[in-house]
Amino acid sequence: MEMLVYLIPASLLLGGVGLAAFLWALRNRQFEDPDGDGQRFLSDDWDDRPKP
Amino acid sequence: MSATSISACPACIAAPSAEAMAAARAQKASGLVLSLPTAHCAACISDVERELTRMPGVRSARVNLTLKRVSVEAAPEVTPEAMIARLAGIGYEAHELDPGLLSVTETDRRGRDLLMRLGVAGFAMMNVMLLSVAVWSGAEAATRDLFHWISAAIALPTLVFAGQPFFASAWASLKARRLGMDVPISLALILSSAISLYETFQGGEHAYFDAAVSLCFFLLAGRYLDYRSRAIARSAAEELAALEVPRATRIGPEGESIVPIAELALGDLVRVRPGARMPVDGIVTEGASELDRSLLTGETLPVRVAAGLPVSAGEVNLTGPLTVRVTAAGRDSSLHRMADLVAVAESARNRYTSLADRMARAYSPSVHLLALAAFIGWMVQSGGDIRLAVNVASAVLIITCPCALALAVPAVVTAASGRLFRQGLLIKDGTALERLAEVDTVVFDKTGTLTLGAPRPIDLDRHDATDLSLVAALAAGSAHPLSAALAAALTDRGIAPAPVSGLREVPGEGVEAFLGDRRVRLGRADWTGATPEDMTATYLDAGDGRAPRTFVFADQLRPGAAEAVAALKAAGKRVVLLSGDAETPVARLSKELGIEEWHAGARPEEKAGRVADLTAAGGRVLMVGDGLNDTAALAGAHVSVSPATALDAARVASDIVLLGQDLQPIALAASLAVTARRRIKQNFALSLGYNLVAVPVALLGLATPLIAALAMSASSITVSLNALRLR
Missing domain, CATH: 3.30.70.100 (Alpha-Beta Plaits)
Known part of the structure; x- marks a missing residue:
């Protein structure tokens, strides 16, 4: 049962990381254009050099 | 809900x-x-x-x-x-x-807000459930207490944050002295977390943190679905409205400039080119032309205007350029007038109580009574053990809580409107589908609804080849819709234009040219010396001494109109045609479509009156129309549909907008609405069934947190899956 001392914080931490990632994505408007984002990564514009 | x-x-x-x-x-x-x-x-x-x-x-x-x-x-x-x-x-x-x-940003923010609360509730639910599994499988003493404490630490802040939409709405409805669906929800959330916290302090066996958090999660999911289907409909409706950027060409002291209509003032001069829609109400000061008033009155015959005659916003200028002095702008403009008209009509529509509202009305009081009964019953039974009585009462509240009920309607509406959107129908109002399911009478407008408002010549075969080639030459010289239709039809037949010279368009009258030394004219009846017909027609004066020839036009049927009418009739609905147009074209069209019941020459108030009569006679009327003259009837009907080409006011007044040209989706929508309504009722029955099984268990005090969590999740998931069958 001593294991719980490590396991519970670890599981909470992992869950918290997931939640933080979700909130970050939400704030960065990543759910605004799901169709477009799905297509955009197929385009090869700016593959050779970064967008100015 | x-x-x-x-x-x-x-x-x-x-x-x-x-x-x-x-x-x-x-x-x-x-x-x-x-x-x-x-x-x-x-x-x-x-x-x-x-x-x-x-x-x-x-x-x-x-x-x-x-x-x-x-x-x-x-x-x-x-x-x-x-x-x-x-x-x-x-x-x-x-x-x-x-x-x-x-209003992208505003709706956006609310959607993101709901999504964030949903995410937080989902995170908390997963973690609390993990801990609960250990408790359910037999964790004891110190371990159980520790798990309860951790659950409390996760669940309480989550409930405070994620439950806010429910608390706010419950508070609002309590202030209005009503018992909405959100009151029992909030009560269940607060009561169950309070008693669980108390149990945790006492080292008790049962804590309902998991149930409270998953309750919150499922309810938020329902609310988010509901919000999303409404936001999609609204953004599409906004887009339709935003497509018509209202601008006008103003003639100022330093020449012409294009300005927004809102900037026009009384007495300004505005130029309206042929083919454009009148931006304002006004009086013609210069020029002569013909106007298409079909959007306002349903008449297909163009009306002639010249200097000194009034014009109103929404009419289409057909032939010559016009200069118009503005007589109504800003607050008095027709834009404002239309909004007023719709507001009046909307308030006249008798308030429809949705299925969900009717459920909530019966549901909220009975849940409170049930929980109270459980509390009193167990107080008496146990001889005053408050802790036990509150435990049982909060278990009753959690189990009866309307997770499935709150999901039942949004899930079905989302699935159904998604399917209809792919077919080209936009549902603007959440209860429109339910109302559409009740419809037994369908009233159609003619011009612009059953027809496209685009004329096509129907009696070309009556004329000989010389006349036709002469018409082909003359019609090519004008952009008037009748000329354009004639030119297109004759080109299709492969008729070569006659060699004419000196072709010129006389605004408001017609086209004139010379064939050798003969003056030939194609245009209005009085200009070509013909007797006018009671139909849309143009007349050819060939200058050969014979009487002028008449070319008659009929409006082109909208694609799918015949199929939609046939399907609606096959479904046992009464189909009525109400038009502001003259008798001959209306009779012709209703014969073509097989509509037995038709009325011609109906003024706007007559249309609204007839819809009201049908309603008073016990009918549930679906009105399909597009013009300003239909607006009052659209708003007065039980449910209404308008095509995307309709005037702003008509689109605003209707519950459903047809995005494509095709009318056929209307019949599909009517049958899908019946299915959707059946699905909603099934969902209510399903969640009631779960309650019938689980509530006696809770009343007997046998409900463990495990049973509560199982009953709640199982009913929510069944209901969502049932709704998805609609897609």
Whole structure:
């Protein structure tokens, strides 16, 4: 049962990381254009050099 | 339930006042939004963005493929027309949208807010459930207490944050002295977390943190679904409204300039070119032309205007350029008048109580009574053990809590409106589907609804080849819709135009030319010396001494009109045609479509009156119309549909907008609505069934947190799956 001392914080931490990632994505408007984002990564514009 | 309690008013959103629109436009002067209906792929995104950023003055362009729009940041000298031309050059159709009408940021923020609460509740639910599994499988003493404490530490802040929409709405309905669905929800959340906290302090066996958090999660999911289907409908409705950027050509002291209608003042002079819609009400000061009033009155015969005659907004100028002095602008303008008209009509519509509301009305009091009964019963039974009685009462509240009920309607409406949207129907109002399911009478308008409002010649075979070739030559000289239709039909038949000379268009009259030394004319009856017919027609004076020839036109049927009428009749609905047009064309059309019941020459108030009569006789009327003359009837009917080409006011007044040309989806929608309604009722029955099994268990005090969690999740998931069968 001593294991719980490590396991519970670890599981909470992992869950918290997931939640933080979700909130970050939400704030960065990543759910605004799901169709477009799905297509955009197929385009090869700016593959050779970064967008100015 | 949320579907109705936060009921948005579509009229308020889609028809804001002219002042608000002007203010919003001034604010966003540098940002432009174009609609891109044909964009669909990765290449489209890069094509459009590359082409636009290449234009001098454009700072950035970003395509949103989900909304099929591109937002452009540009210097003020870059005009939307130039961008549209540029995009047309690479093969993309684009339309300017009025950014003032697209309240993107506002709706966005609310959606993100709900999504964030949903995410937090989901995270908390997973973690608390993990801990609960250990408790359910037999953790004891110190371990159980520790798990309860951790659960409390996760669940309590989550409930405070994620439960806010419910608490706020419950508080609002309590202040209004009503018992909405949110009151028992909030009570269950608060009571169960309070008793669980107390149990945890006492080292008790049962804590309901898991149930409270998953309750919150499922309810938020229902609310988010509901919000999303409403937001999609609203953004599409806004887009329709924003498509007509209201501008006018003003003749000022320093020449002509294009200004927003909101800036026009009384007495300004406005130029209206042929083919354009009247932007304002006014009086013609210069020029002669013909007007198409079909959107306002349903009449298909063009009306002649000349200097000194009044014109009103919404009429289409057909032949000659007109100069109009503005007699109504700003607050008195027809834009405002239309909004007033709709507001009056909307308030006249008898308030419909949705299925969900009827459920909630019976549900809320009975849940409270049940919980109270459990509390009192167990107090008496146990001889005053408050802790036990509160435990049982909160278990009853949690188990009866309307997770499945709150999901039942939004899930079905989302699935059904998604399917209808793919068919080209936009559901603007949440209860429209339910109302559509009850319809037994369908009233159609004629011009612009069953027909396209585009004329086509119907008696070309009566005429000989010389006349036809003469008409082909004359008709090519004008952009008047009748001429254009004649020219197109004759080209299709392969008729060569006669060699005429000196072709010229006489505004408001017709086309004139010379064949050798004979003067030939194609145009109005009195101008060519013919007797006018009671139908849309044009007349040919061949200058050969014979009587003028008549070319009769009929309106072109909208695609799918015949199929839709046949399908509705096959479904046992009564179909009525109500038109403001003259008797002959209406009779012809109803014969063509097989509609036995028709009325011609109906004025707007007669249309509304007839719809009211049908309703009073016990009918549930579906009104399909597009003109200003239909607006009152649209708003007065049980449910209403208008095509996307309809006038603003008509679209605002109707519950469903037809996005494509085809009328056939209406029949499909009527049958899908019946299925959707059946699905909603099934969902209610399902969740009631779960309650019937679980509530006695809870009342007997046998409900463990495990049973509560199982009953709740199982009913929510069953209901969602049942709704998904509609897709």
